[in-house]
Amino acid sequence: MLQKAMGKQLNNKCNSNLDGSELDWIERKEKKRHLAVIDIGTNSTRMLIFRNDQGKLVRVNKSVRYTRMGQGVNQTGRLHPDAEKRNMEALEEYKNIAADYGVEAFYLFGTSAMRDADNTAAYLEAVKEKLGFEIEVISGEAEAELGFVGVSQCFEEKILIFDIGGGSTEFIYGEDNEIKRMMSINLGCVRCTEEFIFSDPPTFQELERMNEKIYAEFEKKTHGFLPTKPYKLIGIGGTATSLSTIKQELKTYCSEMVHQSTITKDELERMIDSLASKTIKERQNMVGLEAKRADIILAGAFLLLNIFKITGETVFTVCDYDNLEGAAYRHFVMENK
Structure with missing residues (x-):
């Protein structure tokens, strides 16, 4: 593998205000x-x-x-x-x-x-x-539900959402803007990095152990959970959006370019090859990757690779709406309707 390796208009402009440095x-x-x-x-x-x-x-x-x-x-x-x-x-x-x-x-x-x-x-x-x-x-489960509420503002078809966080990965399946089932697995990019990656750049053995653990855990926990096809595979959260900015070589985050962009399994494997060959310092200088995510992006990419494996999908769509928007909608918009 290492050898192969919206329904609603977004309000963000393509600028740097995502770091809070510029106020509107x-x-x-x-x-x-x-x-x-x-x-x-x-x-x-x-x-x-x-x-x-x-x-x-x-x-x-x-x-x-x-x-x-x-x-x-x-x-x-x-x-x-x-x-x-x-x-x-x-x-x-x-x-x-x-x-x-x-x-x-x-x-x-x-x-x-x-x-x-x-x-x-x-x-x-x-x-x-x-x-x-x-x-x-x-x-x-509540975190997964908020993620679905955020994404459902943008898609109406059958969707399987994944949210790779720092400590856990959530899966949510929904149809007709309704959640059918969801689950949370205690594997995330920070947790996996701390548990498996000790070298810089990481060794093949470290990555192999991490990959085997992720696949075994995902396969066991999602048995009987995954829906029948067809459905759209949707990625939310920092790993999904970061891989999109890396692919597009965006020097500054642009919501309009990230939202509903796609990444294929082949493209992900090429990115994994590139990331795995670099030190953290070298990754910090990659166009499209935030420096503070350089140490954990590789684990996030492996988590995503194994989502491709267990679902059999070959492409996913990035959604820039996630549990933040879901929480906003759930706690301030829906309650006032």
Whole structure:
């Protein structure tokens, strides 16, 4: 293998505002009612600022900070103090950005790392005391459901969604905008990197062990879960979008170019060959790859490769709507209908 190796118009422009460095002054000037959701993931902490325009979700700003909350959780079962500090700083920054937009209400949720860590409750209390934020730690199934709600705004046919996160991978199958079944597997790009990759660049043996573990776990856990064909295979989250930007060699993230782009199994195998031959520093200089994702993108690519294997599909479609949009729609749009 290493030898082969929307229904709704997106509001983001093709610029660098995904890192929160540039604020949309037009939105601030219009004084419209802005809301925000924050996803505290295993690898990154993201914020979506949006407005509810008569039941339609209008995205205003999307920011990401790589806080790596999953640092060491797989080994120690606890949130690392450095990870807590990085995340607290990101949340404080997001609170200031949100104030600039006049955000009136927040919903914050934590996923895999916070589900697994024994000391999450203490961290939640620290965030509440310092910043006034309430954080809901959601189950893998709830995370999958939010992902489906986000994607279903863009596709109406039968869909099988995968979301490769830092600590877990979610699968959601739906028809006619309704979830039929979903599941969460405790394999993600941060977790797999920490467990299997120790060399830089990684050795063939390390990658082989990781690949075998992923395939065995996916095959066992998804037995009886996968739907009959035909369906559209949809990828959401940072691994899917990053592989799209690598393929397209995008110097800055462009939602309009990433959304509904496709990646074939052959293209993925070529990217794996390229990524596996490089050191982390060399990957950091690759066009289309965010430097802070350079150490975990290879594990994410192997997770995706094994999704191709277990489904028998040869191509997937990238969706730029995910659990952030799903949380926004579920907690602020649907409840007001």
